[in-house]
Amino acid sequence: MQSGNLRTLLGGRKAIFYAVLVHLTLVALVAIGFRWQAKPAVVPAKVVQAQAVNDAETQKEIERRKKQERERQAADAKRLQEQTKIIEQKRKDEDKRKAAEADKKRKDDEARQAEVKKKKETEERRKSAESSLKEQLVHEEKERTEAKVKAEQAARAQSELARLEGLIRQKVERNWVRPAGWTKGMECVVRVRLAPTGEVINATVARSSGSAAFDRSVENAVYKASPLPMSEDKGLFEHFRELELRFRPEGQA
Amino acid sequence: MKTVLQPMKCILAVLFAGYAALASAILTIEITQGVDGGLPISIVPFGGAGKEPPPQDVAAVIEADLARSGRFTPLDKKDFVSRPTDDKQVVFKDWRIVKAEALVIGSVKPAAGGRYQVEFRLYDVYKEKQLAGYSYVVAADRLRAVAHQISDIIYEKLTGEPGVFSTRIAYVTREQTGKRFNYKLQIADSDGYQPVTVLSSVEPLMSPAWSPDGTRLAYVSFEQRRPVLYMQNVVTGTRRRIAEFNGINSAPAWSPDGTQLALTLSRDGNPEIYLMRLSDNALTRLTSHPAIDTEPSWSPDGKEIAFTSDRGGKPQIYRMRADGSNVERLTFEGEYNARASYSADGKMLTLVSGAQGRYHAALLHLQSSTLQMLTDTPLDESPSFAPNGRMILYATEHGGRGVLASVSADGRVRQLLKLQEGDVREPAWSPFNRTTPTN
Amino acid sequence: MDKKILFSLLGLAALALTACGGSEATKPAVEDKSVGAAGADTDAGVSGKSLDAKADLLAKRRVYFAFDSSAVDAENRAIVEAHAAYLAANKNIKVVLEGHTDERGTREYNLALGERRAQAVERMVKALGVSADRVKNVSYGEEKALAMDHTETAWALNRRVEIIY
Numbered sequence: 040m041q042s043g044n045l046r047t048l049l050g051g052r053k054a055i056f057y058a059v060l061v062h063l064t065l066v067a068l069v070a071i072g073f074r075w076q077a078k079p080a081v082v083p084a085k086v087v088q089a090q091a092v093n094d095a096e097t098q099k100e101i102e103r104r105k106k107q108e109r110e111r112q113a114a115d116a117k118r119l120q121e122q123t124k125i126i127e128q129k130r131k132d133e134d135k136r137k138a139a140e141a142d143k144k145r146k147d148d149e150a151r152q153a154e155v156k157k158k159k160e161t162e163e164r165r166k167s168a169e170s171s172l173k174e175q176l177v178h179e180e181k182e183r184t185e186a187k188v189k190a191e192q193a194a195r196a197q198s199e200l201a202r203l204e205g206l207i208r209q210k211v212e213r214n215w216v217r218p219a220g221w222t223k224g225m226e227c228v229v230r231v232r233l234a235p236t237g238e239v240i241n242a243t244v245a246r247s248s249g250s251a252a253f254d255r256s257v258e259n260a261v262y263k264a265s266p267l268p269m270s271e272d273k274g275l276f277e278h279f280r281e282l283e284l285r286f287r288p289e290g291q292a
Numbered sequence: 293m294k295t296v297l298q299p300m301k302c303i304l305a306v307l308f309a310g311y312a313a314l315a316s317a318i319l320t321i322e323i324t325q326g327v328d329g330g331l332p333i334s335i336v337p338f339g340g341a342g343k344e345p346p347p348q349d350v351a352a353v354i355e356a357d358l359a360r361s362g363r364f365t366p367l368d369k370k371d372f373v374s375r376p377t378d379d380k381q382v383v384f385k386d387w388r389i390v391k392a393e394a395l396v397i398g399s400v401k402p403a404a405g406g407r408y409q410v411e412f413r414l415y416d417v418y419k420e421k422q423l424a425g426y427s428y429v430v431a432a433d434r435l436r437a438v439a440h441q442i443s444d445i446i447y448e449k450l451t452g453e454p455g456v457f458s459t460r461i462a463y464v465t466r467e468q469t470g471k472r473f474n475y476k477l478q479i480a481d482s483d484g485y486q487p488v489t490v491l492s493s494v495e496p497l498m499s500p501a502w503s504p505d506g507t508r509l510a511y512v513s514f515e516q517r518r519p520v521l522y523m524q525n526v527v528t529g530t531r532r533r534i535a536e537f538n539g540i541n542s543a544p545a546w547s548p549d550g551t552q553l554a555l556t557l558s559r560d561g562n563p564e565i566y567l568m569r570l571s572d573n574a575l576t577r578l579t580s581h582p583a584i585d586t587e588p589s590w591s592p593d594g595k596e597i598a599f600t601s602d603r604g605g606k607p608q609i610y611r612m613r614a615d616g617s618n619v620e621r622l623t624f625e626g627e628y629n630a631r632a633s634y635s636a637d638g639k640m641l642t643l644v645s646g647a648q649g650r651y652h653a654a655l656l657h658l659q660s661s662t663l664q665m666l667t668d669t670p671l672d673e674s675p676s677f678a679p680n681g682r683m684i685l686y687a688t689e690h691g692g693r694g695v696l697a698s699v700s701a702d703g704r705v706r707q708l709l710k711l712q713e714g715d716v717r718e719p720a721w722s723p724f725n726r727t728t729p730t731n
Numbered sequence: 732m733d734k735k736i737l738f739s740l741l742g743l744a745a746l747a748l749t750a751c752g753g754s755e756a757t758k759p760a761v762e763d764k765s766v767g768a769a770g771a772d773t774d775a776g777v778s779g780k781s782l783d784a785k786a787d788l789l790a791k792r793r794v795y796f797a798f799d800s801s802a803v804d805a806e807n808r809a810i811v812e813a814h815a816a817y818l819a820a821n822k823n824i825k826v827v828l829e830g831h832t833d834e835r836g837t838r839e840y841n842l843a844l845g846e847r848r849a850q851a852v853e854r855m856v857k858a859l860g861v862s863a864d865r866v867k868n869v870s871y872g873e874e875k876a877l878a879m880d881h882t883e884t885a886w887a888l889n890r891r892v893e894i895i896y
Contacts, residue, residue, distance in 0.1 A: 164312030210323050216393070218451065219363050219682070219702055230318075252452045254418070259393045260326065262418035281318050289324040496874035498838055512842075518869045519842060540846055541871060543839045556839065563843040584843040600840055607840050608800070631837040644837050651835060671881065673837055689881070718838070 054130050058123060069112070108216055111224045199275060206268035211284060215260035218252045221288050225250070227257045231282040237269030245283065328704070330365035331450055332356065333519065334392040335562050338412075339367070339377025340399030346408055347432050347533075351402050353439035353444070356483060357457045360707045361447065361683060362700025367392055371642060372609050379413055379422075385554065386638055387417040394423075400435070400441075410438050414446050423449050424607070436485060456678040460722040462490075462500040462509055462686060463470050463696060467714035477511060482678075482721075483694060484709035500720045501544045507718075510544035510553060521555060527705055535568065545588045545597075554588035554597055565599055567614075578616035589633040590614075590642070598622065598641055600630040609643060609656065623656060625663045631674065632656070635681035640701075642666075642675040653686040664705045676721045684710075685719045753828050788813035794852055796890040798833070799849040803855060811852055814894055815859035822865075829893040830870040831877075833886035842872035852892045 228246040231239055242261040244254050261284060269276060301649050315604040335358070338351045358364035387395050398412030404712050413425040424445050430438050435685070438638040440457040461484070465476045475497045480487040491497065495514035502509060510523045521541040524531035534635030535541040539558030543565075546553055553568045563584045567576040578586040583603035590597055598611045607630045623629035628646035635642070638658075645654035646662060650670040666675070666684060675686040682701050687694055690708060694715040699706045818824060830849030832841040849868035854869040856866055878885035880887060 057500060080312070198596075204321055211321075211323050212325045213327070214391070215323065216331055217326040217328050218331065219328070219704075248451060252450060255450075256326075256331070256393075258665065259418050261325075262388075263393075277318055282325055283318050284319040285320055285682050286323045288326060290328075356761075496871070498874065500844070500870075514871065514874065543843055556843070558843070558846055563846065584847070585838065586843050587837065587839045600837070602840075607836070629837060630840050646836065649835065654881055671834070 054127065056277075058124055061119055061122060061126075065115060069115075081231075086118035114277060121203075166239065196272075196275065199270060199272070200278060203268060203270060203275070205278065207264075207279075207282075211260050211265045214263035215286070216256055217288055218250075218256050221253060225253060227254050227286045227290060229257055229261055229284045229286070231261055232286060233267060233269065233279055233282060235269065235273070235276050235277075237266035239267065248286075299412065321607060330359070330361075330363055330705070331394060332367055332390075332392050333364050333394040333396065333446075333450075334367045334387055334390060334417075335370065335396045336372065336375050336398075338379065338398040339375075340401035340411075342402040344437060346400045346402075348435035348439065350410060350435060350439040350442070351396075352397065353436055353483070354443045357440060357443035357455075357473075358446065360483065360698055360704030360705070361455075361457075361468050363447065363451055363682070379425075382415065384415075384417055387408065387415075392417050394446075396446060403429050406437060410435070410442075414444050414449060424711075427497075436481060440481065440483075440666065454680050454724065455506075456680050456683065456724070459679060460506075461676075461696070461709075462502065462717040462720045463687075463712075463716055464497045465712050465716050466694075466728045467494075467716045477509070478712070479509075479722075480710075480712075484712065487727055490529065491498075491531075492522060498718060499543055500718060502720055502722045503546050504548055504723055506722050506725060510546065512544070514540045532568075534573075539563075540690045543586050543588060545590055547590050548592055548594045552676050554590065556586040556588070561565065565597070565616075576616075578612065579619075580703075581616060587631045591634050592636055592638045596633040598634065601633070609641065622658075622661070623663065624661075629654075629656075629663075633675070633677060633707055635677050635701075636675065636679055640677075640681070642677055644673055644675065653684060655684075655701065664703065665697045665699075666701075667706070674720075676719050676720050679724045685721050687717045713730055737867065767811045775878050782836040784895075789817055792894045794848075794892045794894070795887065796848055796892070798886070799836075799844070801844065801851045803851055808855070811855045812859060815856045815861055818856065818865065819860045824863075824896060825867070826856070827857075828863075828866065828868040829875075829895055830868065830872075831875060831889055831891050831893065832873045833889040834873045834876060834881070835886065836873075838872055838874070845870035845872045848890075848892050851893075 223247045226246065227244060227248040228243050230245040232241040234240050239261055241260055244258065247254050248257075265280075269279065315350045335351050335355045336432050337349075352371045355366045359366055364397070367390055371390050373389055374381070374383055376397050382395070382397065384395075393416070393583050395414075395415040395417050396412060398410065401409045401411075403409045407429055408431075410428045410430060411426070414423045415421065415666045425444070426445065428438050428441075429633055437458070443457040444455030447453070447457070453650055457479055459482050461477050461482060462479050465478060467474050467476075468624050472494065473496075475493045475495065476489045477491040477497050477500060478487045481523045484621070485665065490509065491511075491513075493515050495517065497514070498512040498519070500509050500511040501526055502702045507527055508525050510521065512519050513522050514520075517537070517541045519540050520533060521535040522531050523544075524532050527677070534544070534553065535555060535557060537557050537559035539561075540563055541555065541557055543556040544553050545555070550568055553570060555566055555568060556563050557566050557575075558564070563586050564577055564579045564581070565585050565588045567578060568574065569576075578588075578597070579599070579601075580581055581601065581603050584602055584607070585599055585601045585603070587600040588597045589599070596611055597614055598609055600607050601610045603610075604606070604621065606626050608621055609629045609632045610619055610621050612619040622632075623643075623645075626645045627649070628644075630644050630646075632641040632643040640658060641656040643654055643656060644651050645665065646652070651672055652668065652670075653666045653675040654663055655666060667686070667688065669688050671687045672686050677684055678698075683698050684701060685696060685698050688697050689695070690697075695711055697706055698708040698709060700711060735865070789808050791810045791813075794803060794810055796802070796807075798802070814826070818826060828849040830845030830847070831846075832844050834841075836844075849870055853866050853868045857863060876885070876889045877879065877891070878888045
């Protein structure tokens with residue numbers, strides 16, 4: 040902004056300088072009588088002749104010449120004015136141009152700055168995004184690890200569940216005396232309620248096989264197998280608190 | 293990681309609670325295997341002896357009956373924690389320790405007139421519930437009979453099927469004195485005890501067959517120096533000749549309604565199967581084939597007769613309708629199959645099956661046509677079903693002489709019966725008693 | 732199985748033949764014409780061998796059989812023929828043919844098998860000119876064993892038809 044002012048000042052001084060110069064030139068011109076027109080100069084009649092000649096003509100001539108001079112001067116002055124105008128105009132234009140240029144520059148600068156700012160902002164956003172992504176990744180990683188741990192725990196719990204199932208099955212099978220004459224296709228379902236120790240609180244026939252002896256053998260198997268193998272884990276026990284045992288004999292009858 | 297445990301448990305608990313809630317189905321465990329054996333039962337020696345022990349050990353008779361059936365495994369008395377003889381003395385926990393599923397206690401006390409009061413109770417150990425309890429007053433010579441009755445009650449309560457311990461068996465014995473032989477037709481308890489001789493002869497006796505009402509025995513006697521068919525009332529002892537035609541008169545088989553006998557006669561030149569109506573001795577010939585046709589056995593519904601024929605070259609089992617029509621062959625395995633007799637439910641035949649000179653008692657399952665060997669001893673004969681179809685009585689060799697043995701129908705449990713004098717053969721299991729024994 | 736029987740029978744036959752007359756293995760029935768009570772002509776001496784053979788055959792009162800068979804083989808056939816001849820010559824004499832089996836198998840089937848064996852001998856005897864009213868057959872099945880062991884030897888001895896006058 041400051042430089043702009045400076046230019047205006049300088050431009051102003053320049054103008055004065057030029058004006059002065061022009062006037063001096065004009066003065067010089069006037070003094071010297073520089074003919075700048077291409078018109079054939081009116082060759083002044085020899086004054087000698089003139090003198091003797093007619094004063095009226097001469098007077099006329101002189102008037103004419105004075106008028107010319109005046110016109111010329113006026114023209115010059117006009118010209119000077121015009122030139123000054125032009126110069127001023129030029130100067131103005133130049134000023135304008137410069138101002139515009141300055142403006143433009145300013146605007147460019149502003150734009151550039153804005154752009155820079157924008158870039159910076161973008162960068163910052165990116166950076167912050169990146170950092171938040173990083174954060175997120177870290178967070179996700181953490182979650183994944185946690186989930187993995189959970190899954191492992193779940194898998195361990197699942198395998199523990201399966202293991203318990205297997206142990207229960209084996210113990211019940213060891214204690215099941217299958218009555219003679221059982222056939223494939225017979226089925227008896229017993230619903231069992233367990234205490235956390237695995238002890239059988241209650242066992243009732245939910246679906247009879249149709250043979251009282253078979254049903255009884257099944258109930259007895261459950262009671263004889265009590266306490267059933269059980270985990271101390273309360274969560275795991277919940278799974279076994281109420282249990283269904285489906286007796287479906289296989290193997291050689 | 294230990295610090296993670298606590299939260300881990302919480303997670304687990306939550307997870308499982310969640311899972312359980314989600315699943316809302318009860319965990320089901322499939323049980324397919326078990327032990328194929330007798331029901332574990334504790335029979336406590338009966339109490340109540342007076343100055344002298346009673347002439348029969350009732351608890352021991354019961355234990356032997358139940359074991360012989362193959363359906364029960366009496367537990368070792370050495371492991372008994374207590375020995376109750378009275379209902380008040382029973383502590384069920386003591387029996388859970390030995391994993392008995394059932395408990396039998398009882399007492400035999402002297403009563404007036406030289407008789408005895410016998411009491412027993414049967415319990416379901418895990419349900420802690422009495423299943424049966426009875427009291428009897430009997431003479432000393434009926435103690436075994438009462439024991440068998442108690443065995444029947446226990447058997448029926450725990451298996452749902454009738455017991456056969458109060459039934460009887462008939463058989464032939466041969467004793468040698470010098471060069472002479474003496475044959476006896478005897479009837480004994482289902483365990484071979486307390487034999488009674490119904491006929492004694494110096495000539496062979498064969499093929500005793502019980503009438504469906506259990507009052508008569510038909511049999512073959514050689515007292516006329518040839519095979520002749522007789523029938524005898526086991527209660528009164530009266531007997532008559534049924535068939536004494538030329539040739540062979542043998543292999544009597546009662547129809548299920550007791551009105552006819554199927555038998556083998558060779559009066560027409562070669563052994564064929566006939567029907568004789570007992571009311572008028574009218575004869576109908578059923579087979580007509582130059583081969584040997586013998587050993588008829590009626591199906592329980594009286595519609596069919598299984599028999600032995602060597603029309604195919606070697607003895608095999610065939611079956612025909614009771615009018616002799618529609619003869620079809622039943623056995624295709626083994627070299628020799630003979631003497632078939634039906635089970636009470638009509639689904640099986642027991643027979644003698646031989647291959648490479650070894651003869652076993654066997655079962656033919658009619659629906660599947662599978663032949664199952666019951667024994668592995670090489671000289672077995674005359675298999676006879678118990679009336680509940682769960683045991684088979686047969687003749688075998690043991691210690692150099694003929695003895696009787698029983699085998700459970702699944703082939704698992706085999707037991708020798710009480711040894712009689714001499715050589716024992718030709719067992720026949722009586723039907724269920726129609727009359728209840730009196731005290 | 733058949734081969735085994737064949738060989739053992741051949742062996743038996745050989746034995747029997749050597750027992751009969753040493754180097755001269757002859758068929759007594761063909762050669763000898765004098766038929767009398769067993770032993771009646773033995774004192775004559777000259778053709779003693781054949782006479783002894785005949786008597787020996789008659790003295791044999793048992794005809795043996797292969798397992799589960801009622802076929803009369805050559806050696807046993809000789810015995811039957813001897814007795815048939817004897818019967819044909821003594822028309823007042825009656826004979827009972829008793830069929831037996833070894834203990835293997837079922838008693839009733841063995842009763843029938845014993846009868847079949849007795850009938851086989853009976854047919855042979857009748858074919859050789861003996862009238863039906865003089866021949867009877869009966870079966871004892873396995874009920875009257877000669878040898879009580881449970882061995883092949885004992886069993887072979889029990890598979891027989893007894894010729895009983």
